[in-house]
Amino acid sequence: MGLHQAMSAAAAPRIVRIVAGMIRNDQGRVLLVRKRGAEVFQQPGGKRDAGDQDDLHTLARELKEELGCTMQRDGAQLLGCFSASAANEPGCVVEAIVYEVRASGPFTACAEIEALQWVDPAQPGDLPIAQLSREQLLPLMIPKP
Numbered sequence: 001m002g003l004h005q006a007m008s009a010a011a012a013p014r015i016v017r018i019v020a021g022m023i024r025n026d027q028g029r030v031l032l033v034r035k036r037g038a039e040v041f042q043q044p045g046g047k048r049d050a051g052d053q054d055d056l057h058t059l060a061r062e063l064k065e066e067l068g069c070t071m072q073r074d075g076a077q078l079l080g081c082f083s084a085s086a087a088n089e090p091g092c093v094v095e096a097i098v099y100e101v102r103a104s105g106p107f108t109a110c111a112e113i114e115a116l117q118w119v120d121p122a123q124p125g126d127l128p129i130a131q132l133s134r135e136q137l138l139p140l141m142i143p144k145p
Ligand SMILES: Nc1nc2c([nH]c(=O)n2[C@H]2C[C@H](O)[C@@H](COP(=O)(O)OP(=O)(O)OP(=O)(O)O)O2)c(=O)[nH]1
Pocket: 016, 018, 020, 042, 043, 044, 045, 046, 047, 048, 084, 085, 086, 087, 088, 089, 094, 130, 131, 132, 133
């Protein structure tokens, strides 16, 4: 590796790839979660496991683990791939493949989730929210006039 390549490799932030889910309730509120020890709320979801067959499999597994709910694969809508500073890993960039999905509850804080919150995407208030959700994902969920 030449000096130039070495310098750009050192400067490149580590990329954390995740699959994240947008779940809306009947009032148009979006479900956010906060992990134990974390300060900010974010979308449910997480990293792909070796045994996962595809992104929706990853998402269904994470939603079951984190919220105890059952995701419906049918009707899942790919919203796109988005990136921002990773909320819980300083110096890393999160790259998220994001789906809007339906899931049947009840929704409860399970495993490493300490709190969950249904948030009005147009008025998230002063809830601490991870950059990706606050700046990119919640705005997608604001109903068009
Ligand atoms: N799940 C999720 N992670 C996010 C979001 N926004 C954001 O910055 N991140 C960051 C938090 C972490 O720094 C990183 C990895 O997410 P994660 O901690 O949910 O992944 P995971 O459950 O599979 O990982 P792990 O606890 O097993 O290490 O991505 C988001 O909306 N959803």
